[in-house]
Amino acid sequence: MPKDNSQSTREAVLYRMVMDDHLCPYGLKSKDLLEREGYEVEDHHLTSRAETDAFLEEHGVETTPQTFMDGERIGGYEALRKHFGQDVPDEDDTSYQPVIAIFSMALLMALGLSWASFGSLFTLRTFEWFIAISMCFLAVQKLQDIESFSTMFLNYDLLAQRWVRYGYVYPFGEAIAGVLMVAGALVWIAAPIALFIGTIGAASVFKAVYIDKRELKCACVGGASNVPLGFVSLTENLMMIFMGLWMPARAFGWF
Template identity: 30%
Template sequence: MTHTYNISGMTCTGCLAKVQGLLQQVPNVEKIDISLAEGTADITMKKHVSTADLQQALAAYPKYQLSEAEVHHHSMNVVDDTENRTWVQTYKPILLIFGYLLAASFIAGYTAAFNVMTMMRIFMSGFFLVFSFFKLLDIAGFADSYSMYDVVAKRWRGWGYVYVFVELGLGLAFALNIAPFIINVIMVVVMTISLIGVMQSVFNKRKIRCACLGAVFNLPMSTVTIIEDGLMIVMGIVMLGLM
């Protein structure tokens, strides 16, 4: 069963992520779809959850006020906008980014006589610079989204802000080829920690937004995110082995 509620006080994607994270913690809440423009939330429940319980979840943030709207009984064949899209349509932003990065890395490797180390270094530099760019567009929104699943950000929300600049620093370090051994070690550690939270969310089948591109795109958390993080870890380990 899915119920629709009005939620006031949300002004940005950061607010959306915060409200979604708070309501996701309520027992028997299975999925939450929030429309920032309409100020509504469709909440799918395993068992009925009272409005009072949902309001209590937001009690620590008085600016967010939840009230009942209308109830929709969705049949099993009704899915949200994300599920209606094809895999390519859903992950088009990431596919385009990876395509451009691969092209740039191959060009760099070609000019260096097909140097594999150069190709991987340029790819990782572009990866971290581009992904940190999208996070910086709405750093508060990213921090709220990241705190919903990252093992460190769950305990300290400030890690979401720090993480953005860690990515930016890694991107610049790879581009300038600064202390490659140390930088690769740091990258592998940081990405491994991030991967743990991603895997927990995917394996627990939590339907939440992936924060890899910040709060700009509505990308679902999935095995694609695992592959994305895992690829960077593997490339870092390979580069360490070739040094």
């Protein structure tokens, strides 16, 4: 049984699975969190399935790890985070973290390429690379689970609703256009693809969000995202439209 802890020692008792074929990651996270909060951890390893099942039955819980303080059960890792006042987002909560990560990395890569190529961070190619690399990253997000993406995409894309297979084609088109634009090659292929999918996408998002006033999840960062449909997806499509017009104009010396 867990022992009672005195208020002065700040001790915690942790039970976690540590087996030859399984080391519970949440157990390690719980131990790390407790230590960072200044607790001395009495660390109990559950080294077999039978030992784990007996512990679960004894305490009437369904999962490990389990943390005890002052003789009271706090619970698993998320319960421990809540105990220390940390935010524990719900799986359905809106999150812009994937979008921030994608655009931040795209910008840093664009700056790096510009420095390596021209010895300067801020060049015209920096801007072009930023958009093109962003397109590539966004395409990767979709291609990780194209089935989920295409399903979410069907909720709002006007062309996909008429031709379902377009939901499977779209990520490849975005990837091809992005890669060619990074290379600055075959603009006559990249530009029409970007212009076509960007225009259809922008019209679809604008209709769904700003005309029909629908509240949907955005498929722009994959089918499992919690990014709301709206500004982010519209920005993605407007970037493709811009590049679809800008790249041939620059290639033919119109600017």
